[in-house]
Amino acid sequence: MARPAPSESGPDPRYTVERYLGLFDEGVLDRDDRVELLEGVVVAMPPSNPPHAAVVSQVMRALFEAIGRRAALRVQSSFHAGRYSMPEPDLAVVPGRESDYGKAHPTTALLLVEVAQWSLPQDWVTKRAIYAAAGVEEYWIVNLRDDRVEILRAPDRKERRYRETSIARRGERITLVALPQASVAVDDLLPRP
Numbered sequence: 001m002a003r004p005a006p007s008e009s010g011p012d013p014r015y016t017v018e019r020y021l022g023l024f025d026e027g028v029l030d031r032d033d034r035v036e037l038l039e040g041v042v043v044a045m046p047p048s049n050p051p052h053a054a055v056v057s058q059v060m061r062a063l064f065e066a067i068g069r070r071a072a073l074r075v076q077s078s079f080h081a082g083r084y085s086m087p088e089p090d091l092a093v094v095p096g097r098e099s100d101y102g103k104a105h106p107t108t109a110l111l112l113v114e115v116a117q118w119s120l121p122q123d124w125v126t127k128r129a130i131y132a133a134a135g136v137e138e139y140w141i142v143n144l145r146d147d148r149v150e151i152l153r154a155p156d157r158k159e160r161r162y163r164e165t166s167i168a169r170r171g172e173r174i175t176l177v178a179l180p181q182a183s184v185a186v187d188d189l190l191p192r193p
Helices: 017-025 050-067 120-133
Strands: 035-038 041-044 072-075 091-094 111-116 138-143 148-156 161-168 173-175 183-185
Touching: 035 120, 050 072, 050 091, 050 111, 050 183, 111 120, 120 138, 120 148, 120 161
Parallel strands: 111 138
Antiparallel strands: 035 041, 072 091, 091 111, 138 148, 148 161, 173 183
16 A cells, blocks of 8 residues: 655644753753754764864953953853754853843844864854854854854854955954954964964
8 A cells, every 4th residue: 555755734844942941951961061063953062172272262252352441241151042952152242241141142243253174064064054043143163174153144044144345464453343342363263383
């Protein structure tokens, strides 16, 4: 007896942010698990090796000194990027103060930063689309492989892409779009040569 082909109208197999957070409440996932939700899929994050951790700290210091109290700085914390994504960018500059996010993760950001070596394909393809769709004004990829910072600006939410991309190299400075009085030296974002 022939069986009908599977229906496309079945339940969506992707995890929503609410369903993903429920996995922690149910004990399926532990708060120490290094995972994030990307496009409805729970994705394991690679362990942080010493070069990655050191650069995250460098970027944190540089951004903290540049933005002062004009915005909040979050380090490796969740960002609610729509119904199916809750990534954990290495750094997030978000509006307001840190205390504004005591009850909910931010849903908007002035700048998101990923420090990338082994995660470069994920950061360049998947996270770029997620961040653009969420309307994140500016996204930096601190590219450890190629010793540069890739700057993505002017998100097109509908197309899920950034309309402006550029490369910043050692000796240059990057000014934040949302905070034009704040700029950072590229040398402060990259490991010592």
